[in-house]
Amino acid sequence: MENVNIKINGIPLSVPKNYTILEAARENGFEIPTLCYLKDINAIGACRICVVEVKGARSLVAACVYPVNEGMEVVTNSPAVLKARRLTLELILSTHDKKCLSCVRSGSCELQKLCKEYGVEDENFFEGVNERVEIDMSAPHMYRDNNKCILCRRCVAACEKLQSVSVIGPIERGFKTHIGSPFEVELDATSCVSCGQCIVACPTGALSEKDDTDKVWAALADPTKHVVVQTAPSIRVTLGEAFGMPVGSNVKGKMVAALRRLGFDKVFDTDFSADLTIMEEANEFLERVKNGGTLPMITSCSPGWVKFCEFNYPEMIDNLSTCKSPQQMFGAVIKTYYAEKNNIDPKDIVSVSIMPCTAKKFEVGRDHQDAAGVADVDIALTTRELARMIERAGIMFTQLPDEEFDNPLGESTGAGVIFGATGGVMEAALRTAVEKLTGEELKALDFTEVRGTAGIKEATYNVAGMDVNVAVASGLANARALLEDVKAGRKNYHFIEIMACPGGCVNGGGQPTQPASVRNFVDLRAERAKAIYEEDKNLPVRKSHENPMIKKIYDEYFGEPGSHKAHHVLHTQYVDRKNG
Amino acid sequence: MAKASSTLPFGGTPEQEAQLKQYIEEHKGQGGALMPVLQKAQEIYGYLPIEVQQMVSDGLGVSMSEIYGVVTFYSQFSLAPKGKYKISVCLGTACYVKGSGDVFNRLSERLGITNGECTPDGRFSLEACRCIGACGLAPVLTVNDDVYGRLVVDDVDDILAKYAE
Known part of the structure; x- marks a missing residue:
C-alpha cells in the first residue's frame, strides 16, 4: 500500500493511504476517543466524540471515518477539540439516566470514563427531554434499559452484521429515537438467539445479562444444598481480564481457588463433559456415515446457534447432532451418575455453570434438559457475573494461589479445552473419530486447517480411505452464508461445526467487556484462543477417549457411546420455531 | 414512544x-x-x-x-389507515396560541384515539398538522376537504355529529 505524508500534532508521519485519521493517530501513539465506532461493523461517524482539527477544513471532522491524504495536518487535542468533545458529552448526558452508582457497568462504562477524562463537571449542564422508559426484561438472558442508551448503534451493527439476526434497530427520529424491535415488540417475541453480542458491544449499561448471582449466593448459604460448579473451557482465558490482567492470560488455577473460596462444594471442569460430548458426537457421526443418516451433521454445543437454526433453518434440524451441549451433559451427569455415586438426592443438588455465554441462560430452561427429572443445570452465570461475585466476596483474585479442580469430574484433556475456540470441537472430534475409523494411533494431533479466526474454514481429510469434508463457521452471518451454500448444493460436507459467536466461545456474549479502544485494535478472538491452544499443547492427554474418567464413566455407567442410557442422559431434541 | x-x-x-x-x-x-x-x-x-x-x-x-x-x-409513512373522515388539527404557531391544542385533546378524548390513529370502526382518523395557511381563522381544523375555523373546544361535538351517519 502506498503511503502518504501527514502531520499529527506537529509530528511528521508516513502512513498507509487507506488509513483513517483514527488509525494513523492510534498507530503513532495518539489515542482519539470513540463511542459509536466499531471496527469493520460500525463506521458511521455519528457520535462526534472523535472529532479532530484538520488544517483548512471548514469544521472539525470525525476521525473514525475521515481518510488521510497527502500533506494533511491534524491536531487531535487542541482547545477547540477538547471543548467540542466535552459539549458532546454534556449533550449525551442531557438525556441519560446518570445512575452510575447502581449501574452494572460502573467502572467499565465508556461514557463514564470519557466524562471524567474530558472534565465534565456538571452532568446536568443541559436539561434534555428525559422521559423514563420501561426496561425490557422480557428475554431470559438479558435486559435493555434504554434510559442508559446513547444511540451509538453498536448493538444494532453486532446483531445485523456479525450475526445476521437483525432483530433490533433504531426507531423514530429526533428526541424520540430509540433502539428496539419492529412494531415495538419485546425482545422475547423476536427471533433473538440470545447470543449476547449486543451486550459486549454496548459502551454503557443499557444492555446487560440478567443477573442470577443472588440465586447462587442463596444456594451457597443454604446448608441443605450440595452446590456444584462447572467452568467452561474459555473462562480460564478471559476471567483475568475482569481483574485488569492482560488479554490472553490463563488463570485456571486462580479461578478454581476463587470458586472454592466462594464456598462451592465441588469445583469441576466443563472440559470433562466436552470430552464426553466428543465421545457421543464422534459416535453419532460414525453411525450416520455407516447407516446413511442425515449429513452433514452439525454440532449442537452453541445454544445461540441451535436457536438460530430453529428459527431460520428448521428444515435442517435433523442435521443437528442430538448431543446435549457440554454444559447440559455436565449437569445431567451431576444429577444422575454423581448423585447416585455419592448417594445425594438430585433435588438437593444445585448445579451452577460459569459460561462465556448468555444463551446458556436460555438453554438451562429448554425442554428435554432434565435427565434426572429435575433441571440438569439450575443456574448459568456469565464470566462477568462470576467476576462480580469474586469482587463482592472480597477475594483478592490476582493474589490467589493456583489450585486444581476437584476429582473425579475435573479430569479433562486438550481436546476438551479447545472447545473454547472456533474449530476446537471439530479438531477434538477428528482426534477421536480418526483413531476410531483407522484403528491406529493418531500421531499428528494438530488439525491446523480448522484453527484461526477466519469466519469460515474448510478442510478435507482422508480417513481410512474415505474423504471427509469438514467446515467450521463462527459468527451467525458466516453460518448463514455456509448453510445457504449447503442448501443450494454448492458445497458438500460431512461434518460442520458452528459457533454463534465470532471466534467461538472465547469471544462469547458473556465474556468480560472490553472498551472499543481495545476491541478496535486488539483481536480478542486470536489473543484469547492463543492461550487455549497453549494449554492444549501442554496437557499430557489430548484425546477425549483417553481421558481416564471418561473410560471409567462408560465402564461403570453408560456402557458405550450411543447406548440407551447415554441417549436418555446425554441427548436431547429440538423445536421448529419458524412454523411453530 | x-x-x-x-x-x-x-x-x-x-x-x-x-x-x-x-x-x-x-x-x-x-x-x-x-x-x-x-x-x-x-x-x-x-x-x-x-x-x-x-x-x-x-x-x-x-x-x-x-x-x-x-x-x-419519515413522517410521510403511516402505520395506521386513514379514516373515512380524516380530521387534521393545525398545531402551527398561530393556531396553537389560539388554543388548537385543547381542540385536539378534546377530539382525542371523544374519539378515543391519538395522533396518527384511526377509530376501530374506520370512520375517523386524527392527526396534528402544520400550518395550512389559514391563520386568520385560527384555530383551524379540516375534515377531509371541509374547513372549520375560529373554533372553541365546545364546537368539537357538533362537528363530529355532522359526520356521524
Missing part, C-alpha cells in the same frame, strides 16, 4: 398484493430500492401495516428492523 399502529384488521386484496409484488420485482437488487417500494406500498394500501412491511421485507430481503426504522423515521 411507539408510532401509532393500526387496530383495524388488515383487509388487503390479492390484486393489491400482486401489484406490490410486481413493483418489488422491478426494483429488487437496485441500490436504495426500499424508499420507492415503501412509497408504492403506501400508495397501494394507504398505509403500511405489519403485513405489508413483511411483504416488502420478504421481497427485497431487507430486515423488518430496518424497514420499521425507515417507516417510523
